Amino acid sequence: MSTQTNYRILAINPGSTSTKVALFENDTLLLQETLRYDTHELADFAHVPEQYAFRRDTLLQWLEKHGIGVTSLDAVVGRGGLFGPLESGTYAVNQAMLVEMRAVGPREHASNLGVLMAEEIAGLAGVSAFTVDPVTVDELDDLARFSGLAGIERHSIAHALNIKAVARRAAADHGARYEDLNLVIAHLGGGVSVTAHRQGRMVDVSGALDAGPFSPERSGTLPLLDVIELCFEGGCSKKEIRKKLIGQGGLVSYLGTNSAIEVGRRIAAGDEKALQVARAMAYQIAKEIGAMATVLEGEVDAIVLTGGVAHWSELVEWINTRIGFIAPVWTYPGEDEMLALALGALRVLCGEETAREYAPR
DSSP: OOOOOOOOOEEEEEEEEEEEEEEOOOOOEEEEEEEOHHHHHHOOOOSSGGGGHHHHHHHHHHHHHHTTGGGOOSSSEEEOOOOOOOOOEEEEOHHHHHHHHHOSSSTTGGGHHHHHHHHHHHHTTSEEEEOOOTTOOOOOOOGGGGGSTTTTOOOOOHHHHHHHHHHHHHHHHOOOOOOEEEEEEEESSSSEEEEETTEEEEEEEEESSSSSSSSSSSSOSSSHHHHHHHHSSOOOOOOHHHHBBTTHHHHHHHHHHHOOOHHHHHHHOOOOHHHHHHEEEEEEEHHHHHHHHHHHTTOOOEEEEEEEEGOOOHHHHHHHHHTTSSSSSSEBBBOOHHHHHHHHHHHHHSSSSSOEEOOOO
């Protein structure tokens, strides 16, 4: 049995035009930077997987620049991409993951490159590669999978990495274990995920991409018949429709910005439209939180608000006014995905958790 107590962990989190990288010793951040790419550089690649070598090389150059030898690492952890459905936890990167993340097709996303870079750098270091709570964490109750139309099933897509990390942190802060609580957790970011948690399992999910409340840049649930008209009479391509819903929806659609800070400024300057739209977003978020309380049959120990937009105190107050009767509201603004990745790897290294093995369902 190892007596090692200090572990150096490299965390990698690729985004659409950047890659966040951070070095930790246990849960202490030693160094962090966002490696940004010129959009013209990325435009040369027809598909996301083709960006891999370019991004990997910039990461290796960053390590060299800061004198971080790969042999000093004890683990490398990459942000998980659009895997098939899987249970929550820390996973050892395996061949099944790598095959899926290299594939060209509808599940292409920059985050898919996280496990690819983690695997290669971990191989150079002779250590393990992990990923933690990807967006496709699926612990839904069977009843939650019904959509209302045979042949279409509801899927679990959520900001699982931050949601699960905040769930553990909030529980510990209140002298409890996540596995012993019933929680409703709303991640408020560019997209909004509202989730129900029953004793450590995320049993229902709304939002993130194509459902739930509208958010800074996503439309959320829309009247279906009007969407049909938009698709067939609006003259838009499939790609254009998707962009309207995810990227150009929500605050962008109504106010031309996805910035909560900017909307707050407009409200402070007396912009009545901005105020009405912001209050409508708070209304929809609160309504979805209420729905998730019914999933838990009213037995809710706490409601947790997290994500970058949870820094917006007015919005949080508007939400709290509507949901405070359900349960205590705990607010954890922001999202520390890099720390969440490192902590997932650290739990395995310390023997607190066993790394899971991914197998496509």
